Amino acid sequence: MQNSRRQFMILSAAGAATLTLNSKVQAQAMVSPTDPQAVALGYVADASKVDKAKYPKFVAGSHCGNCALYQGAAGSAAGGCALFAGKQVHSTGWCSAYNKKA
Numbered sequence: 001m002q003n004s005r006r007q008f009m010i011l012s013a014a015g016a017a018t019l020t021l022n023s024k025v026q027a028q029a030m031v032s033p034t035d036p037q038a039v040a041l042g043y044v045a046d047a048s049k050v051d052k053a054k055y056p057k058f059v060a061g062s063h064c065g066n067c068a069l070y071q072g073a074a075g076s077a078a079g080g081c082a083l084f085a086g087k088q089v090h091s092t093g094w095c096s097a098y099n100k101k102a
Contacts, residue, residue, distance in 0.1 A: 030078065031087045038095070041083065047094035055096055065091035068099045 031038050033045060042055055047063040064070045064081065070091070072079010078088040083097055 028080070028086060028088050031081070031084045031089050031093075035084075035087075037084065041095040041097055043089070043093060043095040045090045045093045047092055050094050057096070058094065058098075062094060062098050062100065063091065064089045064093040064095075064098075066101055068101045069097065070101075 031043060033039070033043055035043075037043075042050070044050055047058075050058045052058055064079075065072070065074075065076075067081075069082040070079055070089070071081060072088070072091060076091060078090050081087070081089045083095070089095075
C-alpha cells in the first residue's frame with residue numbers, strides 16, 4: 001500500500017497536534033496548599049482536614065468533586081478549577097469559595 005504525499009501531510013499534522021495537546025495536559029500541575037492564592041482561599045487537599053473554627057461555613061461532605069467550580073470529570077481524582085487557572089485540584093480538596101453543584 002502506497003501512501004500519498006497528502007496522506008503523509010495529514011498524518012504529520014495530526015501527530016503534531018496530538019503531541020501538543022498531550023504536553024499541555026501533562027503540564028498542568030497540582031495546586032500547592034502553600035500557593036498564595038490557595039492560602040488566601042483556605043485550600044486544603046483533603047476536606048477532612050479543614051479548620052472548622054477558621055472556616056465555619058464548611059459543611060461535612062463538601063469537597064472540590066461536588067463544587068460548581070470543579071472542571072474535572074465525575075469520579076476523577078483531580079481536575080481543573082476555575083479559580084486556579086492552569087492547575088488542578090484534588091477532588092477531595094476544599095476551599096472557602098466552595099459552591100455546591102446544582
